Amino acid sequence: MKRRRRGARLTASMLALCALVVGACANDYDALERSIGGDDGGAAGDTTAPDSGRTDGQSPQEGSAGDGPLADSARDAGNDSTSDAASDAAQSQDGAHDAPVDSVEPVDVLQEASPPACSPTCPDGNQCLASSECASGVCTGGHCAPPVCAPSCPDGSACGAPGDCSSGSCVAGRCAPPSCAPSCPDGNSCGADGDCSSRQCVQGQCAPPVCSPSCPDGDPCGAPGDCSSKSCVGGVCAPPSCAPSCPDGDPCGAAADCSSGQCVQGQCAPPMCSPGCLDGATCGADVDCASGVCTGGKCAPPACAPGCAIGQKCGASGDCGTDVCTGGICGACAPLCADGLACSASNQCASQQCDIANGKCQPPACAATVNKCSDGSACGASSDCGSQICTAGKCVAPACSPACPDGNACGNNGDCESQQCHAGACQPPGCATGPNRCADGNRCGADSDCGSESCVAGRCARPSCAPGCATGSPCGASNDCKSHQCQNAQCQ
Secondary structure (H helix, E strand, O other), X not given: OHHHHHHHHHHHHHHHHHHHHHHHHHHHHHHHHHHHOOOOOOOOOOOOOOOOOOXXXXXXXXXXXXOHHHHHHHHHHHHHHHHHHHHHHHHOOOHHHOOOOOOOOHHHHHHOOOOOOOOOOEOOOOEOOOHHHEOOOOEEOOEEOOOOOOOOEOOOOEOXXXXXXXXXXXXXXEEOOOOOOOOEOOOXXXXXXXXXXXXXXXXXXXXXXXXXXXXXXXXXOOOHHHEOOOOEEOOEEOOOOOOOOEOOOOEOOOHHHEOOOOEEOOEEOOOOOOOOEOOOOEOOOHHHEOOOOEEOOEEOOOOOOOOEOOOOEOOOHHHEOOOOEEOOEEOOOOOOEOOOOXXXXXXXXXXXXXXOOOOEEOOOHHHHOOOOEXXXXXXXXXXXXXXXXXXXXXXXXXXXXXXXXOOOEOXXXXXXXXXXXXXXXXXXXXXXXXXXXXXXXXXXXXXXXEOOOOEEOOEEOOOOOOOOEOOOOEOOOHHHEOOOOEXXXXXX
């Protein structure tokens, strides 16, 4: 209600002003007519207009503002405005709180103005009436201003221009991740850790991860230089191209990248056994291996193997002609070389036989016989001996000697219970092949050698039923049977 009254007073004041302007214009017009002479017969130089019958005591000049049709209109407008103002004053007897007629509050006029078309997402620099009209949420001096956090506003903050955001991207009034997110490389603009491959956004830029430059395989990265392996693929430290066979000294991100199985401070390191790793051990360089050869990440035999001479490098006994590898160097046989090992003289061989042409020890001559070498003979391998035991260059009797059963290895007859050693094996006694087989008390090597089917301590023993074994019972003599008749090893 008060606002309507104030508006009416403002309108009245403006109409009064217009009336004054119109009156002044009319006054000027009358003066111009008098100066050039009018139809009323006034002289050109006369400065006094005829009295038109005024009774109010005013001179023509003083009253000229009220003459003519324009003056009448101005007076009518003034009178109307005065009447309206008086009417408003009468209607509001509580006008003690109202402002004077000529007092206008510009704030009311601004508040009634419409918001701009871009509201509520007006960009920085646009005209505004309130902060709510600006994308940045800040209206200062009638213009949208950057937010307080600009130019480093994080993702999700209100913004009015790309320059407000750390990421350099403002979409629909909000700071947005850059186009490279979530895999932005080190040095790229960012608005949050999640924008960066390294997961580190510092002062609006993707920064290397904390572990850089030694991040292991599998850790987040923003550049190859962040990784021990010097390989960053898809934002993750990856094994180097040489993995899993990277040589010593190459960059690595895990032990599995290296041939040696050792990754120390981002570099493939020699294995623990280096420089004396044996054949088959993991390696990263030739120098890691006792043999001096690293192939495919494994120590390999030297080129001279398996006949490397004494003094040459070796990674296993089998690399050496002497079958002796000590400290990575082929050594001499101790005390003598077995069959097949390197030799340059017969006295170097356990068999006392050296094939000089081939440079290798040969089996003794007896090894080629049917019975092979007997106990006590020189030998270069167990296979040289009938007993199948060669110890310190000598054939040794089997452990069961002198009571080895039939079929056991033997070096002579004395090794066998049957006293029969043939072709390196204990054989049944001759009697075992007869119809009655061996009689009680004869030598035997198995129960089957005896008619009684009982061989005890190398001798055929009487059956348990003796002396009264029934008909059909095994027997080794007639007195084993109740009938005293033993034929074909059975009681009759």
